[in-house]
Amino acid sequence: MTAQTLLVELFVEELPPKALKKLGEVFAATLAESLKSQGLASAESTVTPYASPRRLAVQVRGVAAKAADRSVQQKLMPVAVALTAEGQPTPALLKKLAALGADASALPQLKRAMDGKAEALFLDSTVAGATLAEGLQKALDETLAKLPIPKVMTYQLADGWTDVKFVRPAHRLVALHGSEVVPVAALGLAAGRTTLGHRFEAATPEVAITDADGYASQLAEQGAVIASFAERRAEIQRQLAAAAKAQGGTPIDDEALLDEVTALVERPNVLACRFEPEFLDVPQECLILTMKANQKYFPLLDEAGKLTNQFLVVSNIRPADASAVVGGNERVVRPRLADAKFFFDQDRKRSLESRVPALAKVVYHGKLGSQGERVERVMAIARAVAQQLGGGESLARQADRAALLAKADLLTDMVGEFPELQGIMGGYYARHDGEPEAVAFAVEDHYKPRFAGDELPRNEVGVVVALADKLETLAGLFGIGQQPTGDKDPFALRRHALGVIRMLVERRLQVSLPAMVNAAFAAFPASHGQAHAEVLNFLFDRLVGYLRELGYSAKEVDAVVALRPDIWAELPQRLAAVRAFAALPEAESLAAANKRVGNILKKVEGALSTEVRESLLGEAAERALFEVLGSIQPRSDALFDSRDYTASLCALAAMKAPVDAFFDDVMVNAEDPALRANRLALLGRLHAAMNRVADLSRLAS
Template sequence: MTETADLLFELGTEELPPTALGKLSTAFTNEFVRGLEEANISFGEVSQFATPRRLGLLINHCAINQPDQEIEKRGPAVKAAFDAEGNPTKAAMGFASSCGTTVDQLGRISTAKGEWLAYQLVEKGKPTASLLEAIAKSALDKLPIPKRMRWGASDVMFVRPAHWILFLLGDNIVPCELLALKSSNKTFGHRFHHPEEIQINSPDDYQKTLQEQGKVISDFTQRKNRIRELVEEAAASINGHVPIDEKLLDEVTALVEWPVAIVGSFEQEYLEVPHEALILTMKKNQKYFPVFDNSENLINHFITISNIESKNSQTIRDGNERVIRPRFSDAKFFWEQDGKQTLENRLDHLKEIVFQKELGSIYEKSSRVSSLGASIAEQIGGDTGLAQ
């Protein structure tokens, strides 16, 4: 039976780009697994980890040695290997020498093209630990990073500065040096809650130890589900609900290691602005979750996910409310200014905007579209006035 052990790898970095985190994590895991497969190392279930400050994976039941391989080397054709008297030629002796044996120890194989000299040998498998550095390096080098950066005095390049490498096969540290860092059995917790190093004694301890001591939920999916629960609970506490935007949820998950939901509010008067504008700035600019009532109307509350469990959450709430207020105030101002003129009164301004050099202004384009609409309406028996 093949002897196995669990394998754990974690690369600690500065904050990774949130929109690229999932892609980086999946690519790293796939490339690492491909490296194991190419080395003919068997393994079991694979789990990947991704937070703003770490990329990692856990591979269960990884073989601690490559299997021995039977290798067959083909030599010259038998016709060319022996002369008329049956004595080995230089071709036969050269092949035997390259195999580290004698001609009489060589075998023969028959193919459709004739009979050939051959030599079979068993190549002993290498320890997995001796191959892992190259596999990890290759996986990191192949990550889809459009632009890498340097830091410090080193020529090492990566998407963000790297600070530590945790690499274990079973209870043993996998010796390696990647990105100018030496591997160890140490990781680090949350930047604020537990910035000190944490020793991981075995791969099985990783997630639990990091979560309980380090205040870090390393599993992306687990953290995402936790944020979903927190948002739903927070919305229910103010008699509202949040239609979860999965893209926003993924981005927020990539921004935090220890999610904490905070409910904020804004002045009722801002609800006079088209809700689409408010929702857009909450989601895109602030990464907030807008809250709706049971009639699907936007209400003057939002939910933000903090990356820290503060002793004074009111300070965080006030800060988020203070940031969103000027954005809403600007939106309200421009909405009110736009409402002072009708669309018809704005037509003349379109004459000043070039649509395309040889096609005239936006005004001329609008006139053509209007005429085309009226023509189509007339052909189908519609109201030409409404179509213009």
């Protein structure tokens, strides 16, 4: 029979919007993959997922009514077990054949073949391909078991006795192969061809799907539903852009909100609404958050990125007169904005500083004390970091002040209502209290970067406090054994580590990482676990991933990080130097020689002499290497000291020939102890000269 399109739709009550996109993707992919594995669909079969608030569906093109029969060879048992010494079948063999639906008449068809070290009997047979009804039933069962359901519901079927567990109660199942219903069942439902459209705007109460190919168009025409999540999302984006342009604004860019709204509507209709301009006196972050989080609205921004008093609503209905819908949404948002204004006005009646003592009553962690104790630790670390940066008394004083106030907004009404605004509100309240702008920015920015790609703190005070805050978290939690394990990172320590890395590298901070880690642990009581090495290793591990994401190769990163540099400000220059060196024709030979030198020096017992006695350089090759090293090393070191790392490394290229000649002509481990020590000292100097920028041996093939 010619392959046709298969449609499967599960019609349910409203699905959780934040999970809908993933549920739709997994439903389609898993079901299609099962059909392909059973031979009912091919690798070329196109799969189209559908997901709306009340349905999960998939359309698979090129599905056969029956899978092709296939030949299989089945191992029965070792010959020694299957046949007697006379070659007759044993009872064990006959029993095995019977279990497979065969008898002694199949003996002539059995084949002998080696299976490991023993000879075994094999039976060739033909397995009938699965029918679509069989295969689809199996695929449905597998798919429903594998859905990433955030929270399972238990409900009863119409008989009042049978319990079903699923994400939401299911009411209809559609399964069509072309225009024919496939007799399958799931969740207590037998497959048919009827589904429901839009709750209010469908042309007919039920939509009887004529054939699988016309599912989306028929549902759109008769059911007033855009079944495809992707198409519905694109339609919402198009309408948002058009409505915003008509209002002279730009909708807030929020992919997660767009996904959630797409999962809430079946027939999107974007409408423009307004609120009273006086609410704009409240910080726009508060208004934007309350509109997005509570109402799922899209606030409109002006050309400067400032919030306007307009917002867009994605309605699920398209009435001829939308004024009632607009008016209703404007009435609903007003109390939300009024609450935000009330919180803002109330919070400003008390200064941030007046709230600091109360942090002593807020638990931070059972083993790490209160937020008040944490603030004291962050202040101590911030002072130490400011001193290491050489910012003088002004930087230390401002960093100390910002660290004192940084957590005070946790006790404000606004942050109590919207925890996402911590730090942001602290900045607003600090300005209201008359704090210097540098301190206000630091209070606002000390959580940054909050996520991958987030901006860094805007000023030096903010960087100092952000570093102190993240180092305190790392030292605190590592000290009590709460480091991440596997994919579990409940305290987001990987994110904190990445924040430290980004600030050190991208802001080119001339500060020692070990010194900062020491300062972080010094802020804790002596009884606190001293996990300096663990924190440093954790940061270096995250550094490798960060540098790889910047586009550097594994060898380039390995070469630079292997030296475990204390200061990370110049890592990009070192990596650029390694890349330039690796492109030189001499690089491969020098890297291999450097690796060889390192292996030789590792085997040296006792202290390695640093003095090369010229009088003991008897071989021409070792004299040549000594002379070239004496010429090149000072120049390379001077370039290194001036931080011209590329030129410093490239200067080493001239040593290729004398290094190659040395290893060709000179026996390092000479019998004469003095000669051997002198040659090892020469190699020690060579190794030191070559590995100041990076460990070049890591570039060797």
